[in-house]
Amino acid sequence: MKGIQGTSNKTYRQLMGNGLRYEIPKFQRDYTWEIEQWDDLWQDIQALLSDNDSEHYMGYLVLQTSNNKEFQVIDGQQRLTTMSLLILATLSCLNELIEMGNESEKNLKRKDSLLNSYIGYIDPVTLISNNKLKLNRNGDDYYKHHLVLLKDLPLKNTNASEKHLRECFKWYYDRIKKTYENGERLAGFIENIVDKLFFTVIEVTDQVNAFKVFETLNARGVQLSSSDLLKNHLFSIVDETKPHISEIEELENLWNKIVGKLGEEKFEDYLRYYWNSYNKSVGKKDLFKTMKSIIKSKKQVFDLIRDLNDATDVYLAIQNPEDRFWKDEPEIRKSLQELKLFRIKQTYSLFLSAFRKLEIDAFRKLVEICSVISFRYNVIGGLNPKNQEAVYNAVALKIAEMKNFAVKDFQSVYVRDENFENDFSTKEFKSITHNLKIAKYVFSKIERYLHHNDIDIESDLFSIEHILPESADATWGGFTDEEINRSMDRIGNLTLLEKKLNREAGQKTYSEKMTFFQKSNCKLTKSIPEEFNAWNEDKIAARQRELAKHAKSIWKIQELVNG
Incomplete structure (x- = not known):
């Protein structure tokens, strides 16, 4: 490829030899490796x-x-940063031996030799020590002034990158210290691995060609995230205009503010939700390609990053019902709590567009509509979210352009009453924590609707009772094994019951459990013995059908009922 200066395989020793220096661009992503990656390399x-x-x-x-x-x-x-930290951890172990008077002279020579070979060297002109590796703006000061100098590592006032650097150093230090007990073995450890670790090195002559190689590697399956690709692309566009340093600094500061609020790993998701709030929906794998084809000028770069920064707080708020944004909006907070419980993310792009373009009353109505739709479509119906995303994207674009929407815009993803009632009548909630939380929510809503009795689903007072016990066998109530498997997790077999009563009811028979149900402050549960004098598969199905009728009235958007 034009612009590639050379491709070769090199050992780590060869990479670090002959006075070579490496600099991580100041706009490159921070150091993010964690225990999983450190341990993989160690193994x-x-x-x-x-x-x-x-x-x-x-x-x-x-x-x-x-x-x-x-x-x-x-x-x-x-990888380069991790190798430097691993070597510095080894040097720290040597330093301890020196301070303890353990072969101090020999170990000092070992330490200086390894330091000069792999961490820094003495400039022959200035005689100033230079590090072979310079980190980005968020990590280099900590690396240069604390890690390389083997000083105590500050805990306070450190950014996320510095914390990762410190933790990596300590992680390797602990293992190296346990494994290699003397200076000769410590030095041998490093001298051994530097010849056994090798890289394929691709050298390019300029930023544009570097970016093309970046893309080529991505196409070959060496996956880099869209945020990496986008950041390099955006900085390349601005760099080509020979900008004033203050422009680059503003771009960096804005980028770092966004990533600082979100975290590197969440940025890519945010980028897609943001883009889809103003543009035709695009998937993760096509995001960079699409943005690259549209964002081509310095003005577009600054407009994009400034708006990304402005929208970050909104994006975080729509994921967090307790955010200060909703302090005076209890109805929005309630709907967002429901969507969070349902684990719905398809609404993010829509909400980003809507919050910034709609009046608060219209936004409140929109969020409530999406909560009801999500319960019918996702929680109970288990339908394909791709169809839902297309509708939400269309509404987001309409809001972005016209600053309004119509309830009828959601008609195609509003599950019709008949279908919803049928889905609810056969729905099961398997006994995993998340499902049981949803079950508590469902019964608390029905309790409030029928009996005007509020039960806090966040409270530990109530739990989900399986009337036919989870560990029941064919001796319980005459159920066969097949009936138990079919009935155990059905909504009709579940109810809310105080934890204390639930424990006491345990595996007791239905006639014995009736006494505990009658003591409950949940009126829905209290009514079970009045309505059912026995418990079998038919009774479970009948109760669930009755609950489904109520659900149809609770989770309802009147304007869409006859659509």
């Missing part, structure tokens, strides 16, 4: 050391250079 290294002939492939490094001495790390910074 690979331990396997290497048990096999004298083996090597370990560390993947691609994409480097940009104009002089073959100084390189910008376009891809590979997580």
